Every structure is written in C-alpha cells, then in structure tokens.
Amino acid sequence: MSERAPHQRVLRAIFVPARGQYDNIGDILLRRQLLDWLRASGPLHVYVGDAPDGYAQGLGLGPDDVQYRSFGRWYTAALLSAARGRASYVFKPGEIQLTLTGMKEHLAMLPVLALVRARHGRVARIGVGSRNFSPLPRALMGPSIALSNVSFWRDAATAGYLGQGGIMPDLAFASTGAGSNGADTNGTAGRDxxxxxxxxxxxxxxxxxxxxxxxxxxxxxxxxxxxxxxxxxxxxxxxxxxxxxxxxxxxxxxxxxxxxxxxxxxxxxxxxxxxxxxxxxxxxxxxxxxxxxxxxxxxxxxxxxxxxxxxxxxxxxxxxxxxxxxxxxxxxxxxxxxxxxxxxxxxxQGELQTVRRLLDQVLTTESVR
Missing domain, CATH: 3.40.50.2000 (Glycogen Phosphorylase B;)
Known part of the structure; x- marks a missing residue:
C-alpha cells in the first residue's frame, strides 16, 4: 500500500482581474467579496484597468495588495511569477458574454494559465455565470475550463451549458449586512x-x-x-x-x-x-x-x-x-x-462559506514529495 504524501500550505501570488462596469456598484460587490476571500490564500496582484478612483476604493484594496492599471505590466508579472512557480490565477466573478469580445479574458489568459499549471500553480473560477448559450463560444471556453483546478458557476443553466464544475450562490449573497440576520426576522417593524x-x-x-x-x-x-x-x-x-x-x-x-x-x-x-x-x-x-x-x-x-x-x-x-x-x-x-x-x-451564506474553504484549500495545499 502506497503511503499518502503529506501536505503543506503554500501561499503563491494570486493574479486576479477586478475590472468591471465602472458605473455599476453591483460589480464591486462581487469583486470585493472574492478579493476578501483570497487574501488568506496569498498576496494579491489585482488588475483594475482604467477604473475611476471611486471604483478602486470600493473594491477595498489594501496596502498589501499590488494594484495594476496597465494590463501589459500585470500580464508580464503574471508570466514571470508563473515561470518561477509562484503564481496562481483566479478569474473574476460575474456575468460573461460568450462572444469574442466578452471572452477575451478566457482566451488571452490561456498562456498564463498553461504556465501556471505547468509550474504547479492553481487556477480557479468562482461565481461566474453566462449571459448566452450558443455552441461555438462553449467550444472556445473548453481549454480555459480544462486548465482550471476548480470551477463554480453561479446558476444551474451555466453549469449545464459549460459543465466541469459545481453550482454556488452568487458571491454578493455572502455579504453580511447589518439587517440580514438580526432581530425582527418575522416581521417588518422598524422598516418604513x-x-x-x-x-x-x-x-x-x-x-x-x-x-x-x-x-x-x-x-x-x-x-x-x-x-x-x-x-x-x-x-x-x-x-x-x-x-x-x-x-x-x-x-x-x-x-x-x-x-x-x-x-x-x-x-x-x-x-x-x-x-x-x-x-x-x-x-x-x-x-x-x-x-x-x-x-x-x-x-x-x-x-x-x-x-x-x-x-x-x-x-x-x-x-x-x-x-x-x-x-x-x-x-x-x-x-x-x-x-x-x-x-x-x-x-x-453557509454554502458560500463552504466554497470559500474549498477555494482556500485548492489554492494553498500542495503535496510534499
């Protein structure tokens, strides 16, 4: 009987895009939640693009997060870190339009994903949903999905369409607002x-x-x-x-x-x-x-x-x-x-915490040979 290899916790740099619709606070809710989840799993390298200052502030980026406005610099940093075996990649959450324009992250990042995986890094896709469901984009998404260690889709239709992953609630449900779990759960007293x-x-x-x-x-x-x-x-x-x-x-x-x-x-x-x-x-x-x-x-x-x-x-x-x-x-x-x-x-919210723990395990656990 072979003996199972022990495991150790490894914190690689996590490259994650956080661009979105800059006029939409809903996009901030998703991306900030994911970034908050990821910090315990490794230092963050976050691409925000030409986001206005208010959008970037809404993401809650901290002094230890490395923020990039230039896609080229972020991409190059990801390649170099991946080549040294020190990088993981996490796709941004939210809705993707399965068109050539809407899929540019999933296609452009393939060289990074391949290098990350070749050097024993991790790739994760958390809380993604599709807007449209035509056959050609599904085929183009195949390599990106195959290179992912874990994928969780935010609705059953997307999971059925793209496959190779689980279903989770949308990340915005994870917010623990002051009014969501306090007193008055049976009525509307105080709500006017x-x-x-x-x-x-x-x-x-x-x-x-x-x-x-x-x-x-x-x-x-x-x-x-x-x-x-x-x-x-x-x-x-x-x-x-x-x-x-x-x-x-x-x-x-x-x-x-x-x-x-x-x-x-x-x-x-x-x-x-x-x-x-x-x-x-x-x-x-x-x-x-x-x-x-x-x-x-x-x-x-x-x-x-x-x-x-x-x-x-x-x-x-x-x-x-x-x-x-x-x-x-x-x-x-x-x-x-x-x-x-x-x-x-x-x-x-309980289900989301389970996904959070699994994501951390995927990103940080490595067998010791």
Missing amino acids: VLVVSMRSDLDYPSAAWLAGVRAVAADNGLEIWCVTQVLRDDDKCGQLAVDLGGQTLRWNGTAHDEQEQRLRALYRRAALAVSDRLHVLVGALTEGAVPAALLVDAKSDKIARHFAAAGLHDVSIASSGLSAAEITGRLQNLLGRRAAILAGLAQA
Whole structure:
C-alpha cells in the first residue's frame, strides 16, 4: 500500500482581474467579496484597468495588495511569477458574454494559465455565470475550463451549458449586512421604506405596475424611495420617483464606496425592494429587505436563475398582463414570506462559506514529495 504524501500550505501570488462596469456598484460587490476571500490564500496582484478612483476604493484594496492599471505590466508579472512557480490565477466573478469580445479574458489568459499549471500553480473560477448559450463560444471556453483546478458557476443553466464544475450562490449573497440576520426576522417593524430601482435599457413600467407598487406601499405604511445603483439608470430613477410619488437617492457616478453605504443604509430601512437589477435585489436582501423582481420584460430569467442557485424561489413576478390589484397581491405575498426568505439567505451564506474553504484549500495545499 502506497503511503499518502503529506501536505503543506503554500501561499503563491494570486493574479486576479477586478475590472468591471465602472458605473455599476453591483460589480464591486462581487469583486470585493472574492478579493476578501483570497487574501488568506496569498498576496494579491489585482488588475483594475482604467477604473475611476471611486471604483478602486470600493473594491477595498489594501496596502498589501499590488494594484495594476496597465494590463501589459500585470500580464508580464503574471508570466514571470508563473515561470518561477509562484503564481496562481483566479478569474473574476460575474456575468460573461460568450462572444469574442466578452471572452477575451478566457482566451488571452490561456498562456498564463498553461504556465501556471505547468509550474504547479492553481487556477480557479468562482461565481461566474453566462449571459448566452450558443455552441461555438462553449467550444472556445473548453481549454480555459480544462486548465482550471476548480470551477463554480453561479446558476444551474451555466453549469449545464459549460459543465466541469459545481453550482454556488452568487458571491454578493455572502455579504453580511447589518439587517440580514438580526432581530425582527418575522416581521417588518422598524422598516418604513419600499425601494425601487429599474433598468434603463428596458421598457418603462406600465400604469398597472406603478399603481400596484403605490398600493402596496400605502397598505404597509412604506415610503417609496427610488435609488440609483447603476449610473445609467439614474434618469429613470428620477422619473419613477415622480410617477410613484416617492423620494430619490441618486448618484453622479463618483465615490462608489460612499454611494454603496448610502444605499445600504436605506436598504436597512426597507421592508421591500422592487427591481429588475439582480444585485439591487441581492444587496437589499443582505440588509434584510424582501426582494421582489417585478419584471417588465418577462423574457429574462436571469434573476430567477440566480436566486434559485441560492435556494430562493418565486421572487420573480412577470407583471405583463397583471392588474394593479394582482401586482399588489403578489408583492404582499412576498412580504409575508420574509422569515422564510431570510432563512434561505442564511443557508446560502453557509454554502458560500463552504466554497470559500474549498477555494482556500485548492489554492494553498500542495503535496510534499
């Protein structure tokens, strides 16, 4: 019988891109969470590109994190470190568009990945989801996936499409907001706000949609606040506030970390968050608000897929064809499920901690020969 090799903990430099949509605080939520996870596993070398200062600050980078604005310098550093056997690579989390443009990280980094693996480094992909599901991009993704030691997808459709990996809740669910696990898990006492945030690239909500939201707010004594978490939605935020008779928390696109804290403070007051933005709903949920995906575009299943991966179902409402009274009833039903929804969040956060421990083990454990 062969004797198993002992193991030792090895901390390699971890190269990770943290670029994203710089006008989208949701991208910060994902990337900051991953960076926080990774620090215990090795020194971070983070590519932020031409990110504005507010975005970089929102990532929570510390003095020990090596930050790169130049892709060339970051890429060269990764190659040199990999050649010395001192590098690992972790893909950025979030949504990928499986087009040639959207896949540039997965294709351009192949030489780095191959060298990392050849020199006994590790490659990980955590919390990634696909926007589209055509056959050719799947084939192009094959080498990148094959070079990964571990892959965790953030929804079942992506896992079924790309394979070779597990399913995990979206990283933004891992946030431990002050309102997500404290007192009042069975009711909404102390919560006097209904938050609204809608995408600017979809149709404007119908009269029935607006009336239904106004009615559920009135029935529960809630103030309506329309908020901007993605800068391009700001004009729509202002118009919704006018039509809903609500107040606004708008944003000029700077000081991302400050805007996130303003949003979180409001989410901690919210009984209900109505949005078609995934990370508005997740961010509000982690602060204790009930998420309601009151969709204008019924064709999209993105929110339902990602909440289902976290064990949370039936938070999406296709509003087309519903009367104001029916919309109010659906929203009221979600409010009545608050305790169960928060319990589901706690379970999802437990699953995420399991993924975190596995990721650390993959990145740091090495057999001693």
